[in-house]
Amino acid sequence: MSAGQTSRQSPVLELHRLRKTFKVGRGPKARKVRAVDDVSLTLDKGTTLAVVGESGSGKTTLARLAMSLLPPDDGDILLNGRNLTGLSPRALARFRPSMQMVFQDPFDSLAPWHTAEQIVGSSLHLRRDLGPAERRRLVVEVLERVGLPQRFLSRYPHELSGGQAQRVGIARAIVTRPSLVVLDEPTSALDMSVQAQILALLHELQNEEQLSYLFISHDLAVVRYLADRTAVMRRGQMVEVGDTAKIFDRPENDYTRELVEASPRVTAAPAGRQPDRARADGVSHRVRKAL
Amino acid sequence: MMDSRSALLEMRDVSVTVRGAGGEVPVLREVALEVRRGELVGVVGETGAGKSFTARAVLGLLPHGARRISGSVVFDGTELDTPRAYANLRGTRMGFVPQNPRLSLDPVFTVGSQLVAVIRRGRRMSRTHARKRGVALLTGLGVHEPERVMRSYAHQLSGGLCQRVCIAIALANDPELVIADEPTTGLDVTVQRQILDLLRSQLVRDGRGGLLITHDLGVIATWCDRVAVMYAGRVVAIGPVADVLREGHPYAHGLKGIAVALEQGVEPVAIPGTVPTPGDQIEGCAFAPRCAVATDLCRADDPAPRPYGDQLVRCHHPVADAELPAVGHPTRSEEVEV
Amino acid sequence: MSGEVSSAAPPRTPRPRRRTGARGLALGVGILATVLLATLLAPLYLPFDPLEANLPDQYLPPGTDGHLFGTDRSGFDVFSRVVYGARYDLLIALIAIAVALVVGVTLGLLAGYRGRATDTVISRLLDVFQAFPLLVLAIAVLGAFGRGIWITGVVIGVVSAPTFVRLVREQTRTIRDRMFVEAARCSGFTEVQIMRRYVLPANLGVIYTQAATSAAWAILLAAALGFVGVGVPAPLPEWGYMISTGTEGLTRGIWWTSVFPGLAIVLLALAFTLIGESLSRWADPRRRRSR
Numbered sequence: 013m014s015a016g017q018t019s020r021q022s023p024v025l026e027l028h029r030l031r032k033t034f035k036v037g038r039g040p041k042a043r044k045v046r047a048v049d050d051v052s053l054t055l056d057k058g059t060t061l062a063v064v065g066e067s068g069s070g071k072t073t074l075a076r077l078a079m080s081l082l083p084p085d086d087g088d089i090l091l092n093g094r095n096l097t098g099l100s101p102r103a104l105a106r107f108r109p110s111m112q113m114v115f116q117d118p119f120d121s122l123a124p125w126h127t128a129e130q131i132v133g134s135s136l137h138l139r140r141d142l143g144p145a146e147r148r149r150l151v152v153e154v155l156e157r158v159g160l161p162q163r164f165l166s167r168y169p170h171e172l173s174g175g176q177a178q179r180v181g182i183a184r185a186i187v188t189r190p191s192l193v194v195l196d197e198p199t200s201a202l203d204m205s206v207q208a209q210i211l212a213l214l215h216e217l218q219n220e221e222q223l224s225y226l227f228i229s230h231d232l233a234v235v236r237y238l239a240d241r242t243a244v245m246r247r248g249q250m251v252e253v254g255d256t257a258k259i260f261d262r263p264e265n266d267y268t269r270e271l272v273e274a275s276p277r278v279t280a281a282p283a284g285r286q287p288d289r290a291r292a293d294g295v296s297h298r299v300r301k302a303l
Numbered sequence: 304m305m306d307s308r309s310a311l312l313e314m315r316d317v318s319v320t321v322r323g324a325g326g327e328v329p330v331l332r333e334v335a336l337e338v339r340r341g342e343l344v345g346v347v348g349e350t351g352a353g354k355s356f357t358a359r360a361v362l363g364l365l366p367h368g369a370r371r372i373s374g375s376v377v378f379d380g381t382e383l384d385t386p387r388a389y390a391n392l393r394g395t396r397m398g399f400v401p402q403n404p405r406l407s408l409d410p411v412f413t414v415g416s417q418l419v420a421v422i423r424r425g426r427r428m429s430r431t432h433a434r435k436r437g438v439a440l441l442t443g444l445g446v447h448e449p450e451r452v453m454r455s456y457a458h459q460l461s462g463g464l465c466q467r468v469c470i471a472i473a474l475a476n477d478p479e480l481v482i483a484d485e486p487t488t489g490l491d492v493t494v495q496r497q498i499l500d501l502l503r504s505q506l507v508r509d510g511r512g513g514l515l516i517t518h519d520l521g522v523i524a525t526w527c528d529r530v531a532v533m534y535a536g537r538v539v540a541i542g543p544v545a546d547v548l549r550e551g552h553p554y555a556h557g558l559k560g561i562a563v564a565l566e567q568g569v570e571p572v573a574i575p576g577t578v579p580t581p582g583d584q585i586e587g588c589a590f591a592p593r594c595a596v597a598t599d600l601c602r603a604d605d606p607a608p609r610p611y612g613d614q615l616v617r618c619h620h621p622v623a624d625a626e627l628p629a630v631g632h633p634t635r636s637e638e639v640e641v
Numbered sequence: 642m643s644g645e646v647s648s649a650a651p652p653r654t655p656r657p658r659r660r661t662g663a664r665g666l667a668l669g670v671g672i673l674a675t676v677l678l679a680t681l682l683a684p685l686y687l688p689f690d691p692l693e694a695n696l697p698d699q700y701l702p703p704g705t706d707g708h709l710f711g712t713d714r715s716g717f718d719v720f721s722r723v724v725y726g727a728r729y730d731l732l733i734a735l736i737a738i739a740v741a742l743v744v745g746v747t748l749g750l751l752a753g754y755r756g757r758a759t760d761t762v763i764s765r766l767l768d769v770f771q772a773f774p775l776l777v778l779a780i781a782v783l784g785a786f787g788r789g790i791w792i793t794g795v796v797i798g799v800v801s802a803p804t805f806v807r808l809v810r811e812q813t814r815t816i817r818d819r820m821f822v823e824a825a826r827c828s829g830f831t832e833v834q835i836m837r838r839y840v841l842p843a844n845l846g847v848i849y850t851q852a853a854t855s856a857a858w859a860i861l862l863a864a865a866l867g868f869v870g871v872g873v874p875a876p877l878p879e880w881g882y883m884i885s886t887g888t889e890g891l892t893r894g895i896w897w898t899s900v901f902p903g904l905a906i907v908l909l910a911l912a913f914t915l916i917g918e919s920l921s922r923w924a925d926p927r928r929r930r931s932r
Contacts, residue, residue: 066491066492066493067462067491079827081823081826081827101831101832102831104829105829105831108827108828108829109829111827112827113823113824113827115820115823115824116820117820120819120820120821121819121820121821121823121824122821122824123821123825123839123842124925124926124927125842125843125924125925125926134825134828134830134838135828137828137829137830138828138829168926168927170926170927173577174350174577175577176577181824184824184828203349203350203518203577203578204349204518204520204558204561204562205349205557205558205561205573205574205577205578205593206577206578207561208561208564208565208571208572208573208574209573209574209575211565211571212570212571212573215570230491230492232492233521233562233565233566234565236565236566236567236568237564237565237568237569237570237571256568257568260568270493271492271493274492274493274495274496275492275521276492276495276496276519276521276522276524276525276526277521277524277525277562277566278520278521278524278548278559278562278563278566279562279563279566279567
């Protein structure tokens with residue numbers, strides 16, 4: 013999409029040889045799990061980098077590392093060329109407005125006792141230069157940008173549909189004009205028809221505001237539309253990174269190929285079913301023998 | 304292509320209501336569908352469309368506060384109208400694969416003892432024999448260490464393994480009909496593929512049949528023979544998968560358009576607005592407010608099912624493949640307020 | 642994980658309309674205000690001095706000689722003492738609740754939100770503390786530090802605090818991992834701000850309900866302490882003390898010396914419960930407003 017003309021600028025986000033290990037369990041049974049193991053990635057301005065993988069692949073940990081919500085064991089995180097690793101929470105607070113996040117479950121990520129206005133306004137709380145009127149104007153403006161007219165200001169989350177709630181979540185993320193937006197499965201909790209609306213909105217916002225997305229997803233279908241480049245993770249490691257079209261059409265890694273082939277597609281059917289059926293019949297043959 | 308295989312399950316105009324604020328709220332409205340022997344029928348729809356209620360209505364397991372107010376469910380020629388009629392069907396001739404496998408397994412018993420209990424319910428058999436059969440079932444479902452899995456508790460198993468155990472329980476007594484409610488939601492795609500391949504291969508042989516509830520059109524296209532598309536408690540289109548996805552109801556067409564666009568990496572043409580919630584006032588066709596081809600007729604009159612090729616569609620203006628009109632318009636659309 | 646919610650439980654099921662609780666709140670506040678006013682203005686209108694004994698008038702039944710609630714063993718006017726006593730019992734209840742809230746909610750938030758070592762230390766301390774029979778503990782402390790309204794209130798508050806700690810800790814542990822807390826972190830709120838703005842509000846419902854129960858319980862406990870003679874010093878008309886001294890006539894049919902202060906306790910407990918219930922309902926916007 014827009015990768016070509018902006019590639020010369022310095023990257024918005026650089027992850028350099030990140031590592032993160034978690035201890036699982038207690039006492040003698042405790043073992044270490046490498047959630048993120050030597051991962052390096054760069055995200056250029058105005059582009060989308062998708063990180064795909066199955067559960068346990070470490071993609072969510074990677075997102076939290078990129079947002080500096082979690083300190084890495086090793087490696088560096090650079091936001092607009094500035095190294096954020098090792099900064100105190102206080103020092104990090106200054107950079108918070110330039111990195112924002114949109115969450116998977118819109119209802120879980122909005123505090124139920126805050127109105128849409130309070131939720132979006134909460135992102136601006138570090139802006140002490142804003143008066144109440146100015147803040148309100150910004151909130152109204154951004155809610156309108158995401159397709160919610162002014163009457164939604166006083167709505168509580170439970171008074172919103174899934175799509176509307178996710179629009180509020182997006183408004184909260186972009187109101188600070190961030191350079192990096194981490195999208196953590198932003199559409200997987202939404203209905204099919206609403207999914208398309210939100211994806212189109214994200215795409216449009218990216219084009220207009222030159223936003224850079226780090227897009228975490230397990231759903232390859234969504235990735236193909238939004239992402240310029242795609243990184244495939246498995247068991248904490250990066251198995252393949254490249255242009256999205258290439259990852260989908262000419263995957264080099266076996267696991268990537270497996271992932272692409274396994275995701276059910278409307279276009280591949282029903283021809284795609286035939287080999288499956290043949291293979292499955294092989295298994296059922298085993299069942300018959302076993303019984 | 305219509306074929307003459309005999310009907311295993313028939314739902315005839317089943318309506319279900321739920322007690323809610325301000326009276327009875329309809330959640331299923333005259334749902335009619337049929338599962339023939341040897342086929343897997345998909346039921347697809349969005350939140351609140353009534354997919355799960357459909358599964359539960361077939362099983363006679365409607366949640367508290369819900370009741371069937373009209374219509375009938377006929378299984379292999381027998382009408383299921385009383386709890387007694389179901390008593391010797393569920394777990395033997397009808398199997399159920401639940402949405403959340405981990406939550407549907409009892410946390411205080413090993414999965415093996417639960418599997419054995421179901422097997423012994425279906426036929427007289429010693430515990431040892433039942434156990435052997437359980438191990439064989441799990442092996443057949445591609446479980447590598449069936450003995451170890453049998454000894455485990457649900458929380459010790461991965462989601463994929465829990466789901467295989469649930470499928471083993473559903474298949475334990477060679478049921479003729481299996482109903483699977485979002486059996487792979489929340490599982491990884493590679494696991495989903497294995498499980499649905501297995502389920503399909505088990506069902507389409509020997510004249511058994513299955514009903515697969517899902518929200519994923521890709522799953523329908525890959526694993527089902529026929530599909531029922533649900534919207535606002537109604538089956539709005541039913542027929543062979545390829546036909547339903549190719550042409551007919553504008554809603555099915557719109558959903559398919561989105562899926563295809565995403566797969567090809569191009570901008571999807573969104574369906575504006577949101578799905579209605581049970582209890583919303585509906586006049587005429589429920590999809591009309593979001594439909595690009597809706598007319599005054601649609602807003603006034605709820606269409607009855609009518610044949611369209613090999614399908615039945617509830618639509619006044621089914622779209623033909625050749626016309627391929629854009630449903631909705633490129634978005635940034637405001638959502639219709641509910 | 643896909644969030645397609647099964648249609649059996651759509652997230653926006655029209656909720657049954659609940660009463661907003663405004664009526665309960667008004668009634669509770671009304672009772673409390675009346676009692677407060679009655680007891681504060683008591684010196685202006687009470688026909689008898691609640692501290693003046695008049696032995697010849699011992700055990701007059703209600704209604705005799707202007708003694709509305711009769712008189713007790715020492716010839717004290719029961720009505721005057723019940724009205725006058727409200728100020729002591731109210732004060733004890735309020736002090737106790739204030740102490741229990743400050744101590745209990747703070748510790749509960751810390752234990753639940755920070756987890757790990759903080760949680761372990763607080764929980765263990767609590768176990769040790771609760772291993773003592775609490776009434777005995779209260780009696781021992783009061784025996785050591787002397788009697789008085791303030792010390793009684795504080796001791797009852799400390800004894801009530803563990804309930805708050807456990808409730809708030811449990812609730813906080815479920816809130817801690819909600820995505821809106823993570824979102825607040827992304828917006829640059831400090832941990833203390835997050836506890837105050839995002840975790841505490843989620844606790845308000847249970848806190849209000851428990852505070853009401855505890856306030857009623859504090860009065861009963863104060864009465865119990867008075868009963869065994871370590872609460873409020875003897876001549877003061879504290880309700881518990883009145884009941885304890887009043888019961889000795891019960892076998893002879895003299896019921897009014899204990900029943901009227903008992904009813905007074907019930908009335909205040911009712912007022913607290915009404916207020917607490919309505920506040921806890923109000924704390925949740927889903928129950929507060931229904932469209």
